[in-house]
Amino acid sequence: NAGVTQTPKFRVLKTGQSMTLLCAQDMNHEYMYWYRQDPGMGLRLIHYSVGEGTTAKGEVPDGYNVSRLKKQNFLLGLESAAPSQTSVYFCASRMGSRTNQPQHFGDGTRLSIL
Amino acid sequence: KQEVTQIPAALSVPEGENLVLNCSFTDSAIYNLQWFRQDPGKGLTSLLLIQSSQREQTSGRLNASLDKSSGRSTLYIAASQPGDSATYLCAASNYGGATNKLIFGTGTLLAVQP
Numbered sequence: 457n458a459g460v461t462q463t464p465k466f467r468v469l470k471t472g473q474s475m476t477l478l479c480a481q482d483m484n485h486e487y488m489y490w491y492r493q494d495p496g497m498g499l500r501l502i503h504y505s506v507g508e509g510t511t512a513k514g515e516v517p518d519g520y521n522v523s524r525l526k527k528q529n530f531l532l533g534l535e536s537a538a539p540s541q542t543s544v545y546f547c548a549s550r551m552g553s554r555t556n557q558p559q560h561f562g563d564g565t566r567l568s569i570l
Numbered sequence: 571k572q573e574v575t576q577i578p579a580a581l582s583v584p585e586g587e588n589l590v591l592n593c594s595f596t597d598s599a600i601y602n603l604q605w606f607r608q609d610p611g612k613g614l615t616s617l618l619l620i621q622s623s624q625r626e627q628t629s630g631r632l633n634a635s636l637d638k639s640s641g642r643s644t645l646y647i648a649a650s651q652p653g654d655s656a657t658y659l660c661a662a663s664n665y666g667g668a669t670n671k672l673i674f675g676t677g678t679l680l681a682v683q684p
Contacts, residue, residue, distance in 0.1 A: 496676060498574075498659070498674035498675055498676045498677070499672070499674040500674075501672070512669075515671075550670060557619075559604070559670070561613040562613050564613050
């Protein structure tokens, strides 16, 4: 029962490099989310998806792109990494739109941009 | 714009003590409110979710309350144990349906001393 799995767990990049973070969920959840967590600022929503083939901007979308080609996967891309994108990135999923359905989180990807 | 505040930022208690963690929010038109636990280097574990129409939720030694009129939620932990040591986050959502965007507080770091 894996739940939400994030790959990789750690990564160090140089400024200007690109990379893709992968989020996979095996719970057949409809909705998926990408957050970043920074000290003193809490978690902030980057992008989210309400279904396969759909994406939408969250609170801090600049510098990131996302894709949801398959229902179980939600990819977060950094086209040209900047030091300000050093953070811990969390993916979450949610079954549906009922009020009593919580978001379930992965263990995070720790990303450092040098 | 919804803002979520958690005070204190850190709390240390002796084992066995009952304790209350506080969460305040500025916009009372919330859809639901979630309490999470985060262990060091780990992701978020959902503890309790309170729907807008509810006043409280209970799970084991945990009880969460919601008072929309005062913009407050509390997480009560009974008979605290060293294993309860973690960061506790609350998150409010003003969006129903598919979106359910969460606004997080910065958390309370709890240390339960044996």
